[in-house]
Amino acid sequence: xxxxxxxxxxxxxxxxxxxxxxxxxxxxxxxEKLTLVxxxxxxxxxxxxxxxxxxxxDLADPxxxxxAIAGRPGVIFHLAAVVSGEAELDFDKGMRANFNxxxxxxxxxxxxxxxxxxxxxxxxxxxxxxxPFPNAIADDFFLTPLTSYGAQKAMTELLLADYTxxxxxxxxxIRLPNIAVRPGKPNKAASGFFSSIIREPLNGEEAxxxxxxxxxxxxxxxxxxxxxxxxAAGLDSKTLGPRINLNMPxxxxxxxxxxxxxxxxxxxxxxxxxRRVPDPLIARMVAGWPTRFAPQRxxxxxxxxxxSFDEIIRIHVEDELGGRTVF
Amino acid sequence: xxxxxxxxxxxxxxxxxxxxxxxxxxxxxxxEKLTLVxxxxxxxxxxxxxxxxxxxxDLADPxxxxxAIAGRPGVIFHLAAVVSGEAELDFDKGMRANFNxxxxxxxxxxxxxxxxxxxxxxxxxxxxxxxPFPNAIADDFFLTPLTSYGAQKAMTELLLADYTxxxxxxxxxIRLPNIAVRPGKPNKAASGFFSSIIREPLNGEEAxxxxxxxxxxxxxxxxxxxxxxxxAAGLDSKTLGPRINLNMPxxxxxxxxxxxxxxxxxxxxxxxxxRRVPDPLIARMVAGWPTRFAPQRxxxxxxxxxxSFDEIIRIHVEDELGGRTVF
Numbered sequence: 001x002x003x004x005x006x007x008x009x010x011x012x013x014x015x016x017x018x019x020x021x022x023x024x025x026x027x028x029x030x031x032e033k034l035t036l037v038x039x040x041x042x043x044x045x046x047x048x049x050x051x052x053x054x055x056x057x058d059l060a061d062p063x064x065x066x067x068a069i070a071g072r073p074g075v076i077f078h079l080a081a082v083v084s085g086e087a088e089l090d091f092d093k094g095m096r097a098n099f100n101x102x103x104x105x106x107x108x109x110x111x112x113x114x115x116x117x118x119x120x121x122x123x124x125x126x127x128x129x130x131x132p133f134p135n136a137i138a139d140d141f142f143l144t145p146l147t148s149y150g151a152q153k154a155m156t157e158l159l160l161a162d163y164t165x166x167x168x169x170x171x172x173x174i175r176l177p178n179i180a181v182r183p184g185k186p187n188k189a190a191s192g193f194f195s196s197i198i199r200e201p202l203n204g205e206e207a208x209x210x211x212x213x214x215x216x217x218x219x220x221x222x223x224x225x226x227x228x229x230x231x232a233a234g235l236d237s238k239t240l241g242p243r244i245n246l247n248m249p250x251x252x253x254x255x256x257x258x259x260x261x262x263x264x265x266x267x268x269x270x271x272x273x274x275r276r277v278p279d280p281l282i283a284r285m286v287a288g289w290p291t292r293f294a295p296q297r298x299x300x301x302x303x304x305x306x307x308s309f310d311e312i313i314r315i316h317v318e319d320e321l322g323g324r325t326v327f
Numbered sequence: 328x329x330x331x332x333x334x335x336x337x338x339x340x341x342x343x344x345x346x347x348x349x350x351x352x353x354x355x356x357x358x359e360k361l362t363l364v365x366x367x368x369x370x371x372x373x374x375x376x377x378x379x380x381x382x383x384x385d386l387a388d389p390x391x392x393x394x395a396i397a398g399r400p401g402v403i404f405h406l407a408a409v410v411s412g413e414a415e416l417d418f419d420k421g422m423r424a425n426f427n428x429x430x431x432x433x434x435x436x437x438x439x440x441x442x443x444x445x446x447x448x449x450x451x452x453x454x455x456x457x458x459p460f461p462n463a464i465a466d467d468f469f470l471t472p473l474t475s476y477g478a479q480k481a482m483t484e485l486l487l488a489d490y491t492x493x494x495x496x497x498x499x500x501i502r503l504p505n506i507a508v509r510p511g512k513p514n515k516a517a518s519g520f521f522s523s524i525i526r527e528p529l530n531g532e533e534a535x536x537x538x539x540x541x542x543x544x545x546x547x548x549x550x551x552x553x554x555x556x557x558x559a560a561g562l563d564s565k566t567l568g569p570r571i572n573l574n575m576p577x578x579x580x581x582x583x584x585x586x587x588x589x590x591x592x593x594x595x596x597x598x599x600x601x602r603r604v605p606d607p608l609i610a611r612m613v614a615g616w617p618t619r620f621a622p623q624r625x626x627x628x629x630x631x632x633x634x635s636f637d638e639i640i641r642i643h644v645e646d647e648l649g650g651r652t653v654f
Contacts, residue, residue, distance in 0.1 A: 091493065130569065134467075142467045143485065144570055151489035155482045158470065162478035166418065242457065243471055 004073035007080030008036035059101030065108030084149035098152035146288035177250035181316035201273035210279030213256035216291040249305040252292040331400035334407030335363035386428030392435030411476035425479035473615035504577035508643035528600035537606035540583035543618040
């Protein structure tokens with residue numbers, strides 16, 4: 001089968017591509033070709049088989065979508081996005097990348113016509129929701145984004161659902177929790193500190209915490225996120241029904257509980273590398289974000305995340321720090 | 328003040344324009360200019376004051392939005408839309424009219440810049456919701472359209488909310504119930520029979536009922552809908568907060584209860600003019616539509632509808648049939 005990954009240069013895109021190359025199959029079907037698309041140059045995974053094609057192009061340009069689906073990929077993992085902080089600072093850039101780009105790709109698929117109807121896994125976000133929230137956000141809670149990023153994701157979800165209902169594509173939208181611990185450099189996401197307060201101290205560096213210890217967030221590891229994507233690719237659309245956009249499972253915990261988990265795993269000295277520097281702008285943005293979910297449908301459909309933040313840290317240590325035990 | 332009505336040639340647009348011309352004021356402020364925009368030729372109301380300008384143009388063309396807001400209208404009543412049946416038959420036409428047109432108008436407002444921030448009343452629809460439903464749809468029920476029309480309305484709601492949050496415009500979205508009794512000729516809306524089973528018998532004509540008597544719908548009269556629009560124009564955005572899209576009040580009743588109301592008001596002979604001709608396509612579409620709401624926010628904000636279907640029929644008789652008492 002052919003697989004397409006728009007947004008392949010991002011953190012999740014690279015992890016997903018590496019996993020697909022390593023597995024060389026998806027749900028038991030061998031991978032013949034993997035097409036990586038990104039506005040930045042996509043880094044092909046190190047392994048030569050299966051055949052990897054790299055396309056550096058802007059998804060909002062209609063020609064990009066046409067070129068990307070030329071090999072009629074049976075599964076598309078659409079990860080291309082401008083992150084929340086950037087979409088808030090530059091409205092046009094966010095609309096172009098997060099909405100126009102997605103729409104152009106869906107239009108290219110519709111224009112292909114015939115019986116071409118790929119599985120289209122869309123990475124949405126819990127940013128489609130906005131405060132105030134109930135105690136736990138149920139699957140039928142309404143879409144009330146309080147960021148442009150969230151609005152663009154929610155609009156794309158609706159578009160994907162309608163394209164799916166009409167039979168133009170076979171869509172599944174997965175609303176990712178905050179992904180922690182993100183490896184590498186911080187990105188422009190306002191949520192970056194949730195990862196950096198774990199990642200930097202484990203690397204012997206100082207991290208800045210801009211919000212109060214009581215802030216609650218809904219987390220899943222990068223490994224779990226790749227698992228969500230792969231699982232979504234194999235879902236039976238008959239089981240899914242018309243409500244194709246799903247809240248993903250995760251771990252709800254406070255920043256204080258994150259720090260306690262870090263202390264349990266790496267000791268007091270590591271946890272002491274977190275410096276509290278309140279940032280009212282970030283605090284205000286975070287205050288509008290969802291906290292705790294009751295993702296019953298996703299759980300029933302077999303999506304799985306971690307069960308504690310300790311587990312999330314251990315996965316980071318295994319996947320990014322070679323299983324190191326001394327910090 | 329200047330007022331703009333895109334979609335002024337539709338049934339509600341004409342009623343709204345006539346009302347504004349008759350009042351010659353909105354919330355106590357005199358109307359200096361009324362601009363009517365429609366893809367079809369807009370019919371100016373019969374009265375010459377205030378000054379009425381008519382613009383026949385496609386809203387999806389960016390030049391239309393620029394021309395429409397040239398006089399910097401302080402209130403915009405955005406009613407332009409392709410109806411549900413038509414948007415389902417012609418996907419491109421629906422997207423262009425219902426989404427691209429709305430987006431282009433919002434973009435023209437944003438591009439105007441400065442401190443121009445008009446009140447933008449968007450007529451959305453309860454078609455943003457899709458079955459299955461709870462007993463009564465609460466204000467925080469999720470957006471799950473099962474028609475392209477509903478998806479396009481929901482996407483525009485999200486766009487409007489984000490433009491409002493960012494201060495580009497001062498938006499209010501009102502999700503209209505089914506409007507009954509619609510005067511005049513049937514349009515292409517699949518919901519047309521809810522009106523025609525009342526309107527045609529009162530006119531001495533036969534009406535076709537394509538669904539079962541047990542079908543429930545959420546209704547408000549055209550007079551109530553004009554009232555919603557005017558009320559929305561005067562809402563204080565501080566009271567409204569960021570959740571600007573509102574379920575409107577209405578009357579929940581079955582088709583059987585509609586017919587019973589018709590019988591009470593006009594007699595058995597009139598009610599006998601309804602002929603039952605089941606239409607599986609319409610029945611299937613209607614089965615996905617919302618039925619009963621608990622519109623607490625709209626009620627708290629002062630929106631008002633009728634309290635019975637009898638009242639809705641009486642309003643039709645008053646407003647369209649000159650208060651006739653013999654049928």
